[in-house]
Amino acid sequence: VIVSVTSSTNNEFCSKDEKSCFEEHNKYSRELNDWSLKIKEQINTAINEYVPCKVENCSCHKSLIDEDLAPFKGGITKELFDRARAKATKYQIIDGKLYREEECHFPARCAGVEHYLVAIAAKMPNLELALNTRDWPQMNRAWGHPKAPVLSFSKTKDYYDIMYPAWSFWEGGPAISLYPTGIGRWDKHRISISKSAEKWSWEKKESKAFFRGSRTSDERDALVLLSRAEPDLVDAQYTKNQAWKSDMDTLYAPPASEVPFEEHCKYKYLFNYRGVAASFRFKHLFLCKSLVFHVGDQWLEFFYPSLKPWVHYIPISPRASQEDIKKLINFFKEHDDLANEIAHRGFQHIWDHLTDKDVKCYWRKLLKKYAKLVTYDVVKDNNLKLIY
Template sequence: MKASHLLAYTPHSIIHIPLKFNMKNVFYAYLLFAKVILSKENDCTDTNTCTLTRENGDSHKNVNMYSRESNEYITKINKAIADYQPCVEKNCGCHAGTITKALQPFKNGITKKMIDTVRQYGTKYQIIDKKIYRDPSCLFPSRCAGIEYFLKENIQKIPDLEMIVNCRDWPQINTHHHNFGPVFSFSRTDDYLDIMYPAWSFWAGGPAISLYPTGLGRWDQHRKSINDASHVWPWSEKKSQGFFRGSRTSSERDPLVLLSREDPDLVDAQYTKNQAWKSPKDTLNAEPAKEISLEDHCQYKYLFNFRGVAASFRFKHLFLCKSLVFHVGDEWQEFFYDSLKPWVHFIPVAKNPSTDELRKLLNFFKEHDHLAKEIAERGQNHIWEHLKMKDVHCYWRKLLRKYAKLLKFEVKLDPNLIQV
């Protein structure tokens, strides 16, 4: 058993509340209300403000401990942890619900006609007698290579099947689409019926920048290198700043960048170049910043994740720093997102937040450092334990085996395909 702490307010103070939980199976959440006698330095002489002593020994006067936002954040965190049920660890059980949800629209079976109807939305694959066949050309060769790695590694456990795999960033089958059929995509929103598979970037491809010219790739290698960096920058050594680097693929990132310009001590958020960059107008009227490696993100306590064109590839990497992850918007998803719980593993931020909202959130966690550290540790532990490469392999196997059971036709080799 490991003792952690929540925070709660009494009429006279902030108190730490012990929260005991079993890291493998159960979180036991309970509250202990007690009367606390404050020291002279921390005595509240006003009903609304106090001198709060932080864990690093610094004092910060006139903290409004009874603000609406502070009470709201505390309540959400306590409730989220009390309601949290750890997922099943074995056989990639944390992600089983995603497979069930993804295949639900096709519960009555998948016909050859349905697949032919959506043929134009991706690359056609067939698996027959433990051999893989594919369209002669792939729109994004490195992305197909990443997909095919997982197919080859699991081929002995995958039955015959036929599928359409979308390698584009954007999902294809809208819920109101007149063409209904199964298309596999790495990311989607609830407005789409695409079946989520683990992105190619777990092995190859991904965003290509100067630091990663062939794309992010190799999740197994990043797990090691970023985890190593987290030990170089333990919580006590991290900068108490928000941090973000990325191109301006979405205007939803603008408020944090603007807040950084207003209050650079609170957050360091800057835009970098992308392939379409032409002038400072493309980086919100500022010169583009240098790119920062994923490992160097570990220097900061608060890391921000935003959607890009679709879901952001960096989300899973940020947790490995053992920093507190702020995830903006909940529309875009990848297959592992549902296993992560807001306020338990990360801090949810509403889509298109104002600079004022972002400022309040950051200031709250700066004042509640112990709480920020605990959420960061839970997030890192979850990704470390439940998003290993073996979990990605397991998801592919389970997904394709359940998908194959829904096929209502015998898969026959398409002579137009090539063996890979």
């Protein structure tokens, strides 16, 4: 018997003489009640334990710098740097000026990073960096890679890579038809998406889960399949990306049109998934003041650890079945005030602690701490070109 997860009475499901149906339904209701209580307990505990950070000097994120640099606390030697350099683009800051090797795999990504490096270079000690602009990190201790100080935008705890704020805060983000030069300019998106959130206040939003994106990871399949089975509960569809060849790449359905971030604000529940590494969409979703469901906790960007599950967003396992996802959405449909509260807290956290100033501040603190660990004299490399 498939029983609805809403608090319906037995008579809606069983006729009078169906004793086993009553028993089964009662058992299901009890289990659902227990599960509901557990979710509420988890939320209460998380909120009670949560200590908000001060709104100053990227204070929310700076503990991550020490964590990422911990493997290098014995010093960054020339040998360690050379190992990292082989995996990445070489940059130097010498006498307050920024230099880069001619070759860059992704020029728009380098440009996005350089926007921040140029802004902070004047006050930096001389240093050199191995900066990886690929989608994925490089030095995986679980795969036996040796340690090396490669800077990457995203990683899991298995990697030695040191996280830096992604290029896409400024430019070089993935280009989709809506954003042909890359999703870019976080400072502008903060304004336009939060304006849309004003228009789509909580009461006006549709009580529906929403996701739009390409199939960069099959972890997204469960939600897309749930959407096909229950279109009134979920609208989750696959779009094309550059690798798209046939409907197979959109899970045997024609690709959906892309939807701008501002239009995500129409919906109460927004889903985030990893892609190849962390997906850039996560931070944008919070700006809608919708409730963010974040699937998986392995792939990080520098600001992820400051966001707390149940406090700012709803965590979901990547192994969650369609039924598990449905249960969780329905829970928040039935606890609308709670959903609204968490959505607001998530918005406020990103609004207060992920400004363009915070991004610059993180870069500054990261590079200052990095420079202190360097054990060799950084000598100007004449093969590099002056950026600014």
